[in-house]
Amino acid sequence: MAAPIEFFFDFASPYAYFAAHRIDAIGAKHGREVEWRPFMLGAAFKATGMMPLTEQPLRGDYAKHDWNRLARRMEIPFVLPERFPIVTLAAGRAYYWLAAADKPLARKFALRMFQAYFGQGRDITAPEAVAAEAAPLGIAAAELVAATGDGVWKAKLKEATDEALRRGAFGSPFTFVDGEPFWGNDRLDMVDDWLSAGGW
Amino acid sequence: MAAPIEFFFDFASPYAYFAAHRIDAIGAKHGREVEWRPFMLGAAFKATGMMPLTEQPLRGDYAKHDWNRLARRMEIPFVLPERFPIVTLAAGRAYYWLAAADKPLARKFALRMFQAYFGQGRDITAPEAVAAEAAPLGIAAAELVAATGDGVWKAKLKEATDEALRRGAFGSPFTFVDGEPFWGNDRLDMVDDWLSAGGW
Numbered sequence: 001m002a003a004p005i006e007f008f009f010d011f012a013s014p015y016a017y018f019a020a021h022r023i024d025a026i027g028a029k030h031g032r033e034v035e036w037r038p039f040m041l042g043a044a045f046k047a048t049g050m051m052p053l054t055e056q057p058l059r060g061d062y063a064k065h066d067w068n069r070l071a072r073r074m075e076i077p078f079v080l081p082e083r084f085p086i087v088t089l090a091a092g093r094a095y096y097w098l099a100a101a102d103k104p105l106a107r108k109f110a111l112r113m114f115q116a117y118f119g120q121g122r123d124i125t126a127p128e129a130v131a132a133e134a135a136p137l138g139i140a141a142a143e144l145v146a147a148t149g150d151g152v153w154k155a156k157l158k159e160a161t162d163e164a165l166r167r168g169a170f171g172s173p174f175t176f177v178d179g180e181p182f183w184g185n186d187r188l189d190m191v192d193d194w195l196s197a198g199g200w
Numbered sequence: 201m202a203a204p205i206e207f208f209f210d211f212a213s214p215y216a217y218f219a220a221h222r223i224d225a226i227g228a229k230h231g232r233e234v235e236w237r238p239f240m241l242g243a244a245f246k247a248t249g250m251m252p253l254t255e256q257p258l259r260g261d262y263a264k265h266d267w268n269r270l271a272r273r274m275e276i277p278f279v280l281p282e283r284f285p286i287v288t289l290a291a292g293r294a295y296y297w298l299a300a301a302d303k304p305l306a307r308k309f310a311l312r313m314f315q316a317y318f319g320q321g322r323d324i325t326a327p328e329a330v331a332a333e334a335a336p337l338g339i340a341a342a343e344l345v346a347a348t349g350d351g352v353w354k355a356k357l358k359e360a361t362d363e364a365l366r367r368g369a370f371g372s373p374f375t376f377v378d379g380e381p382f383w384g385n386d387r388l389d390m391v392d393d394w395l396s397a398g399g400w
Contacts, residue, residue: 044258047258048257048258057248057370058244058247058248058365058369058370059248059370062368062370062381065381069400073400165258170257170258170259181262181265183262183266184386186384186386186387187386200269
């Protein structure tokens with residue numbers, strides 16, 4: 001069994017939102033599991049000195065144009081949330097809490113977080129907000145909120161962030177295929193080609 | 201006749217080197233001319249606060265890995281020149297001087313500059329170095345060197361740079377199709393799709 005594709009992302013990353021809608025299909029096409037690994041992009045930005053795209057002259061305007069263009073092309077909704085970017089500690093910790101018991105449920109949760117934030121523009125910073133978005137999946141709100149304050153899941157998210165940085169993941173999404181790094185939603189076609197060709 | 205595709209680039213940009221090997225074929229596929237427009241990426245970096253990729257933590261290592269990977273995939277040579285990046289005023293001015301009289305020759309010259317710098321790692325900063333690389337195309341060295349000091353071609357390169365910035369081109373390559381902006385070598389497939397679909 002081939003190793004899973006590792007998909008590192010931050011829930012507050014628009015390009016990860018788009019990639020999240022494609023990565024599983026690419027994995028399935030090549031008989032690969034996809035391991036979703038939320039991490040804290042802010043830590044990477046500290047390491048590289050980057051700022052959120054929307055705060056960068058020229059690049060911010062292009063990014064906004066590009067996100068709307070990608071949404072039209074993929075025929076999925078996109079709104080730039082009023083509060084952007086946000087710190088996604090709660091969603092990240094909740095993800096690892098869910099994934100430890102039920103990976104498919106954690107995946108559904110992750111997509112739901114993305115769709116709430118970038119599809120609908122609803123703030124998912126607070127644990128209670130994350131819990132409210134997760135409720136329709138049958139996830140108990142009080143348990144989720146408790147998990148976001150639990151040292152186990154705090155540590156798990158921090159470990160993922162440390163590992164991402166150690167492995168050079170300076171942006172989101174950041175995908176590894178058998179250790180080979182691919183930065184960005186832009187590179188998913190290349191990930192697909194790489195898997196077809198077995199590298200080059 | 202449809203408007204030409206506008207291809208803004210800096211001769212010291214590795215991603216422009218790769219794109220330069222593809223952009224004309226994309227134009228030809230869609231019956232579009234491609235207008236090559238060198239500009240000074242350093243001016244864009246000043247406006248956005250960016251630094252050359254190789255000077256950025258984490259991003260620099262990824263970029264180097266990525267350039268070699270792209271070269272393998274496209275089966276073209278690539279070396280990171282010992283002196284990188286460089287200021288490409290001489291090549292840019294010489295380009296506009298040539299293009300005013302003979303666009304196909306200017307195109308050949310541009311590809312030759314890219315191949316000297318990124319294919320062979322030869323420094324093309326000095327006007328004399330540019331002239332030496334251009335000589336096999338039958339371009340007179342003394343005339344080329346004189347052109348790089350001529351106010352007309354200085355102004356032409358500066359105008360292209362100002363226009364690029366005014367239109368939001370913060371990176372290289374930066375391609376416009378009927379005004380629609382596409383940043384990066386990564387986006388050439390999207391340029392191709394956009395031309396096929398007529399936008400979306």
